[in-house]
Amino acid sequence: MLKKTENYWDVLSSTDFVFEENCWQTCESVCCEPVVPGGVLRFPQTWVFYMFEEFKYFEKKEQIPLNKSKHKELSVELGNGVRVGGLCNQCNHQGRCKDKMTLPLFCKLCPFLPVMDIDGKFHDIELLNLIDLTVEQMNFAPRCSIVGQKEKYLNMWKNSPGLLRLLSYPYTLFHLLAAKITLDNYKKTLLNNPKILKSSSAAFWSSWELELITGRLFDKEQLRIDISKLCDEFTEEHGRFPSFDSF
Numbered sequence: 001m002l003k004k005t006e007n008y009w010d011v012l013s014s015t016d017f018v019f020e021e022n023c024w025q026t027c028e029s030v031c032c033e034p035v036v037p038g039g040v041l042r043f044p045q046t047w048v049f050y051m052f053e054e055f056k057y058f059e060k061k062e063q064i065p066l067n068k069s070k071h072k073e074l075s076v077e078l079g080n081g082v083r084v085g086g087l088c089n090q091c092n093h094q095g096r097c098k099d100k101m102t103l104p105l106f107c108k109l110c111p112f113l114p115v116m117d118i119d120g121k122f123h124d125i126e127l128l129n130l131i132d133l134t135v136e137q138m139n140f141a142p143r144c145s146i147v148g149q150k151e152k153y154l155n156m157w158k159n160s161p162g163l164l165r166l167l168s169y170p171y172t173l174f175h176l177l178a179a180k181i182t183l184d185n186y187k188k189t190l191l192n193n194p195k196i197l198k199s200s201s202a203a204f205w206s207s208w209e210l211e212l213i214t215g216r217l218f219d220k221e222q223l224r225i226d227i228s229k230l231c232d233e234f235t236e237e238h239g240r241f242p243s244f245d246s247f
């Protein structure tokens with residue numbers, strides 16, 4: 001548990017969740033340079049994501065290095081002005097970011113999302129990066145050199161109670177649960193997308209890019225319903241809506 005004198009965000013931001021140091025050197029950081037093989041758009045950068053309260057913390061510390069004013073909101077609107085999600089910005093560090101900035105949580109977790117329940121109990125790990133997930137769902141050869149070592153990482157997480165305790169802090173836990181819902185929504189939508197399924201392997205990534213940027217790889221209405229349900233369950237379990245200040 002955190003000591004009373006400790007600030008949660010100080011501890012979280014200074015904690016390393018990456019078990020494989022400098023893995024980008026062996027794989028050329030494909031998770032942080034998502035130029036998809038055969039894609040036509042060649043995304044020049046990847047995206048870095050901050051939970052709303054995490055962003056406020058980094059902003060106060062003047063540690064938002066990437067075009068501070070250009071952060072875009074990535075959130076789900078639940079009605080009555082309630083939004084859950086965070087802020088994201090394009091990142092062009094291509095994996096070579098550690099000595100340039102303090103990483104937000106979701107960058108530190110990549111490539112695996114810890115799967116926890118609403119009580120904060122740890123169950124499993126799943127892929128976090130959309131390209132890795134797509135590769136897995138379509139049975140393509142993996143690009144990330146770590147994803148094939150799931151058992152090893154699962155054991156590392158199981159043997160890291162301190163890290164899991166930090167992640168079970170209600171505000172963060174809520175976002176991990178919401179991320180799991182979002183990724184499940186993506187997987188289901190991907191596997192129900194006729195254009196993607198019919199595309200030849202040569203045309204797969206260009207058609208994937210098009211579907212992604214036109215918003216057809218998420219079922220937004222279902223996502224809103226599922227996140228809203230999570231909010232209700234979370235409020236019931238923890239007694240409050242998952243805004244950080246209330247904990």
Ligand code: SF4
Pocket residue numbers: 023024025027028029030031032095110111143144145146147
């Ligand atoms: S997480 Fe995977 S894809 Fe990303 S830099 Fe490490 S090995 Fe490469």
Ligand code: SF4
Pocket residue numbers: 031032046047048091092093094095096097098103107108
């Ligand atoms: S900050 Fe680092 S880990 Fe995060 S997206 Fe940028 S290069 Fe990748």
